Amino acid sequence: MPLDEKRIAELNELCRTFRIDVLKAIHSIQSGHPGGSLSVCEILTLLYQELMNIDSAKPDDPNRDRLVLCKGHAAPMLYRNLIEKGFMQKDSMGTLRRIDSLLQGHPSIHTPGVEMPSGPLGIGLSAAQGMAIGLKLNNSPARVYAVLGDGELNEGAVWEAAQSAPKFKLSNLTAVVDYNKVQLDGTTDEIMPMIDIEGKWRSFGWNVIRCDGHDLKALDGAFKAAREYTEGPTVIIADTVKGKGVSFMEGKAAWHGKPVSDDDLAKAIAELGGEN
Template sequence: MGYGKYKEFADKIRKDCLYMCNVGASGHIGSMLSSADLIAVLYEKILNVDPNYPDDPDRDRFILSKGHAGAVVYAALAEKGFFPKEWMGTYYCDNGKLMGHISHHVPGVEYSTGSLGHGLPVCCGKALALKKQKKESRIICLMSDGDCNEGSTWEAIMFAAQTGLDNLTAIVDYNHIQALGFTKDIINLKGLTSKVAQFGWGVVDIDGHNYQEIEEALSHLPLEKGKPTFIVAHTVKGKGVSFLENTVASHYAHISDELLEKALQEIGD
C-alpha cells in the first residue's frame, strides 16, 4: 500500500503544531516536528483507539513520555475527532483547553507527563496489569533523548526485561538534540540500541521519518517473543521546516507570524 496517507496526516499535524506554538507563543516545536511522522503512523494505522469510545478497556495504551511535545499528540487527537479542532486555538492560552505539557484532562490522552523519565515505569505497570488480564492491548511509550538521561528510565528498562513485558514497546525519538545542545556533547547516547539489547530487549534501529520502516517495525510487535521492544527512531529535530531542522534553537524557538507563514509554505498543501 502507499504511504501517502501518512504524509498527508503528518503534514496536517505539523501545521497544527506550528499553529499552536504560534497561538501560544510557546516552545518545543523542534521536538514536535521530529515526532510527527511516528505519531502519524501510530494514529493512522497502529493504535487501536476510538474517539467514540476513548476509555475502551481493550484500547492500546499510548503514553507520550516526552510530554513537552504534547501538541503533536493533541493535533493527532483533534484530527481524529477526539475533541473539536477549535481547541487547538486555545493551546497555552488563558482558560485554554490544552496545556503545554500533555494532559490526561484532554480526551484521548492516556497519561500526563512533562518531567522526563516518568513514562516508561508507568507503562511497565500498565503492561503488567494488562498481561495479567490477558488483554491484547499494546502499551507504547514514546520517549526523547532526554528521557534516556533519566535514571528512572533505566530502572524501567531493567525491570521490563526481567519481567518479560512483550506487550510493551518503547520508541525513542532520537533527534540527537536536547534542551541545551547536541546529545553527543551533553550525555552521549552512542550505542543506545545495543546497550538496551544487552539489557534484554528486542531492539531495532529505524529512520523515524521513513513511513515504510516505521510501519514495518510497529506492525510486528513484539520484535522478539518474551521481550519488550525498543525502537530507536533516528530523527531530525525540527523535521520539515528548513530553518528549524537540526538546530538547538528549535527546542525553544518562538514561532512568530512571519515564521509561521514561512513554515506553512514549506510544508505546503
C-alpha cells in the first residue's frame, strides 16, 4: 500500500523533530556531523518508521530487515530513529559521543539496533551484501538496505561490492545513495566528479531508480519499485541537500563536521519551528 497523505504528514512531522533533536545532541557535545545527518533524514525515517520489518522486542528475529549505515558519520540520525523504534531510552540522545555511551560518534555493534559498525567509508555495501547472500540462502523474506554517501563512492571497495551483487542476483538488497553532492571539504564535482552516477551503477548491472530524497512519497515509490524488481539488486539515487532544513547549513561543506554553537542552534531551531 502506498503511503496516504495522513501518514506522509506524520512522517514529515517526525523528520522535523528528528532534525531538531539531532542538532541539539550535536550542540550538547560540541562535536558531530550535522550536514550528512540532515540530508539522510527522510531516507532513514521512512525506512525505520514505516517500511522495515523490525521489532525492538525481537532484535534477533532471523527474518528482520537489516540496514547498514555505510556513511557512519550520520549516526545521530540513525540513533534518533532507533530510539523512536524503542531500541533505546528516549533520553539517550543527550549521551551522544560521551564516554561509555551507547551512542558513539560512529555506529558500534554494541548499540541496540545497529547491525554493522561503520565509520571507515567503503565497507558497508560489502557487509550488506554478505547479509543479503546469507538471507537468500536461508530463503528468508528479509530485505537488506545499505545507505551510502556520494563522497563514499570514491572508495574502490564500494565498486567491488557493486560488481558482485548482480552476479548473486541479490534482489533482496537495496542500496541508497544519499546524493547531496557535497563531501567533507568540497563539492563532489570538485573532489571526484561522478560524471554519470546512474550510468555507473547501471553498467555494473544494478536496477537504478532516481528520486527526490526529501520527498517521502517519491522515496516510498522508489522502495516499492525496488521490492518489485526480482532480477537483482536495486540502487536508489536519492537527490538530497546537505544540511537540509537549516538554511545556513544547506549545501555547505563547512557543515560536514562542525560543532553547532549556541547561536547556530537557536537559529536552526527557530527555522525548524521548535522550542529552544
